[in-house]
Amino acid sequence: xxxxxxxxxxxxxxxxxxxxxxxxxxxxxxxxxxxxxxxxxxxxxxxxxxxxxxxxxxxxxxxxxxxxxxxxxxxxxxxxxxxxxxxxxxxxxxxxxxxxxxxxxxxxxxxxxxxxxxxxxxxxxxxxxxxxxxxxxxxxxxxxxxxxxxxxxxxxxxxxxxxxxxxxxxxxxxxxxxxxxxxxxxxxxxxxxxxxxxxxxxxxxxxxxxxxxxxxxxxxxxxxxxxxxxxxxxxxxxxxxxxxxxxxxxxxxxxxxxxxxxxxxxxxxxxxxxxxxxxxxxxxxxxxxxxxxxxxxxxxxxxxxxxxxxxxxxxxxxxxxxxxxxx
Amino acid sequence: xxxxxxxxxxxxxxxxxxxxxxxxxxxxxxxxxxxxxxxxxxxxxxxxxxxxxxxxxxxxxxxxxxxxxxxxxxxxxxxxxxxxxxxxxxxxxxxxxxxxxxxxxxxxxxxxxxxxxxxxxxxxxxxxxxxxxxxxxxxxxxxxxxxxxxxxxxxxx
Numbered sequence: 001x002x003x004x005x006x007x008x009x010x011x012x013x014x015x016x017x018x019x020x021x022x023x024x025x026x027x028x029x030x031x032x033x034x035x036x037x038x039x040x041x042x043x044x045x046x047x048x049x050x051x052x053x054x055x056x057x058x059x060x061x062x063x064x065x066x067x068x069x070x071x072x073x074x075x076x077x078x079x080x081x082x083x084x085x086x087x088x089x090x091x092x093x094x095x096x097x098x099x100x101x102x103x104x105x106x107x108x109x110x111x112x113x114x115x116x117x118x119x120x121x122x123x124x125x126x127x128x129x130x131x132x133x134x135x136x137x138x139x140x141x142x143x144x145x146x147x148x149x150x151x152x153x154x155x156x157x158x159x160x161x162x163x164x165x166x167x168x169x170x171x172x173x174x175x176x177x178x179x180x181x182x183x184x185x186x187x188x189x190x191x192x193x194x195x196x197x198x199x200x201x202x203x204x205x206x207x208x209x210x211x212x213x214x215x216x217x218x219x220x221x222x223x224x225x226x227x228x229x230x231x232x233x234x235x236x237x238x239x240x241x242x243x244x245x246x247x248x249x250x251x252x253x254x255x256x257x258x259x260x261x262x263x264x265x266x267x268x269x270x271x272x273x274x275x276x277x278x279x280x281x282x283x284x285x286x287x288x289x290x291x292x293x294x295x296x297x298x299x300x301x302x303x304x305x306x307x308x309x310x311x312x313x314x315x316x317x318x319x320x321x322x323x324x325x326x327x
Numbered sequence: 328x329x330x331x332x333x334x335x336x337x338x339x340x341x342x343x344x345x346x347x348x349x350x351x352x353x354x355x356x357x358x359x360x361x362x363x364x365x366x367x368x369x370x371x372x373x374x375x376x377x378x379x380x381x382x383x384x385x386x387x388x389x390x391x392x393x394x395x396x397x398x399x400x401x402x403x404x405x406x407x408x409x410x411x412x413x414x415x416x417x418x419x420x421x422x423x424x425x426x427x428x429x430x431x432x433x434x435x436x437x438x439x440x441x442x443x444x445x446x447x448x449x450x451x452x453x454x455x456x457x458x459x460x461x462x463x464x465x466x467x468x469x470x471x472x473x474x475x476x477x478x479x480x481x482x483x484x
Contacts, residue, residue, distance in 0.1 A: 003332035006352040006398050032394045035355070036375055048352070050399055099464020100449070101382055101391045101442065235463035 001038045008050040012210070016179045018049045020208035027051050027210065029071055030106035032098075033114040041124050042115075042131055056109075056212055061086055066216045067176075070109030074164070075100065077108060086218055089225035089244050093167035096229040099236045109211040111164045112175065112191070113203070116266075117238050118158035119143070129155045130199040137199075145304040146240070149312070151265040152300060156199035159263055160192060161238050166262035167227055169270050170244035173216040179209035188214075192267030199266075221246035221258060228319040229262075230311055239263035241311045243319040254278050254287075257320065259295065264312055271295040274316055283324040285317065292316035335398045341366065342410030350397045357381045359397035360407060368408040368437045372466075379465030382438040382445070383407050389445025391464070408437035411444065420444060423478040431469035439465050443479045452483055 009015040019025055026045035028034055029052055037043035057071040061082035068077055077083055078094035098106065120126040120138040127136035139147055139157050147157040168188040175191050177184050191203050205211070216222070225246035231237040242262035248255040256279050261269040274295030281287045292313045299309045321327070338347045341364060348363045357374075360366045360383070369392060372380030376394040383392045384406035392405075411418040420443050423429070430436045442465045446453060453461065458476045467475065 001353045004352055005333045006335065006396075008399075028396075028399070030394075031396065031399070032376055032391075035394050035396070039374065048396075052399065099379065100445070100461055101379065101389050101464045102376055102394070104385075104388045104445075105390050105395060235460050 001035075002041075002044050002046070004045055005047045006050065007047070008053050010053040012054055012056075012178060012212075015049055015051050015054060016208065016210055018047075019179070019210065022047050023207060025049055030073070030102075030110045032102050032106045033110065037115060037122070040122055042122055051210070057107075059083065061218075064218055066218060068108055068214045068216065070107060070211045070213055072108050073104055074098070074106050074108065074111060075103035078103065085223075087167075087171060087216060087222050087225065089167045089170055089222070089227045089246060090164070090216070092227035093163040093229075093242075093244060096227060096242075097163045108164065108214055111162055112188075112211065112214075113205075114161055115202075116158040117146070117161045119146075121158060130158060130195070130202075133198070133200045140302070143304065144302040146238075146263075147302050147305050148265045149299045149301040149305060149308050150261075150269050151194045151267065152302075153195045153197065153199065155197055156195035156266065157302060158195070158199070158266055160265065160267050161262075162268070163227065163229060163239065163242060163262055165192070166242055166260045166268040167225075167244045168214060168216065169260035169268040170225065170246045170258045171216050171222050172219075172258065173214055175211055176213040176215055177205065177209050178212050180206065183212070185215065188268065189270055195266050202266075219246070219248075221248045221256070224249055224323055226319050226323040228315050228322065230315055241308055241315050243312070243315045245316075245319045245323050247320065247323045249283060249324055252283050254281055254283050254320075254324070257323075259316060259319075261312055261316070264308055271316065273297055278320065283320075283326050285321060285326060288317040288320040288326070289313075291320070335401075337397050337401045339397075339400060340402075340404040342406055348397065352396065352398050354397045355393050356383070356385075356395050356397045356400060356405070357392035360392060360405070363397075366407050366409050369441075370434055370437055372434070372438070377466070378435070378438070379442055380435050380438040382441040382465065384441060384445055384448075387448060389442050389448075406441070406444075408440055411440060418444075420447070420478070420482045423482040424475075427474045427478040427481065428471075429474040429478040430467075430471050435465060435467045435469075439467065439475055443475075443482065446479065447483055453479070455480060
């Protein structure tokens with residue numbers, strides 16, 4: 001790792017002031033992604049600001065809305081009894097992420113800010129428009145089995161790696177951000193940017209801003225929610241395809257559903273066509289399959305990842321079946 | 328631009344003994360344990376948080392010591408594999424690993440033991456299925472997994 005200085009502020013204003021004073025500073029909390037990237041030479045901050053001294057680790061499940069502090073550890077959120085009951089998809093997505101050791105370290109805010117697992121991004125020997133804008137994309141025409149099938153550009157086909165973010169999109173969650181003139185909130189869906197011509201810009205977070213919390217609305221749909229993750233091995237692996245669904249079921253009819261996918265796009269990928277196709281329909285396998293097929297419109301697979309289209313379609317149908325108890 | 332390299336004093340309580348180190352900011356907790364304190368039971372495998380050989384307990388919870396910096400843990404408590412035995416007597420996990428032959432080459436064993444110790448802090452009576460899932464952060468290239476599961480099951484009984 002390149003040399004860096006270190007500080008551990010104990011108040012949010014101090015942390016933000018330090019961050020704003022140095023454009024090449026980075027925040028560290030769990031460190032499980034940042035230190036990896038620093039060891040690889042992909043990220044080279046000259047100052048680390050350790051925010052573990054800030055009081056941002058609280059999980060507060062209230063009647064109408066839940067606030068999860070940015071420094072809450074993944075395992076603590078996943079195993080919180082109220083979270084499990086109120087937002088099954090959130091607990092399931094977290095428990096399907098990484099390993100216990102990493103979940104004990106990694107935070108909610110850090111999970112949302114983790115960088116892509118694209119092997120070309122993480123190896124400085126290759127070109128990458130995200131790491132080195134304008135250098136080219138080695139993934140396009142390269143080993144693209146893990147790459148995106150939606151939302152890609154001619155500059156970048158990397159997928160967003162977070163399971164948590166996919167669950168949060170299905171739950172309609174927001175991110176509370178400090179550091180600007182006033183605290184602001186952005187939906188998780190709008191927090192992430194598509195690569196377009198600027199794949200180096202991944203979120204709407206501005207320099208000097210800090211994620212404080214995730215705000216999740218409590219809802220009926222949230223209680224009937226499921227995370228389904230498909231991967232190359234049964235545990236401790238990133239998704240090839242994942243699906244988060246939250247369903248409002250009345251009797252045997254789906255009143256509405258929110259559906260988001262992971263492993264298929266540069267950001268958590270909401271699937272409005274599938275949501276529209278299933279709304280108001282009886283909960284049957286045939287209807288789930290039709291909705292899932294509708295959700296694949298516009299898929300643009302590369303060479304080695306065509307299988308993701310079929311896999312994603314099947315995964316949406318299965319997740320809806322699981323959430324509604326349909327065989 | 329802030330200019331870089333810095334050293335800090337860090338007080339750690341390791342296996343019940345307090346100690347103060349002076350470390351460069353870049354030193355991981357793993358390297359501090361091995362190189363500064365001579366506690367080489369904790370192993371460096373991948374150094375990327377993938378293999379689990381470096382697992383230790385930090386304030387009672389299992390973590391990967393390669394993916395965190397020593398400087399971040401001032402006044403915190405670490406348990407390494409050297410801390411599992413009490414008064415020169417092996418702990419029950421260690422005895423169960425020996426009884427069930429839960430290793431071949433042994434390189435991953437310290438990490439497996441510490442991860443299992445963390446697991447039993449989280450869940451007193453895990454099933455074999457739960458053990459397989461909750462130990463997935465520890466790789467064993469010799470493939471001793473069935474024996475590792477048996478050993479943890481016995482230690483939890």
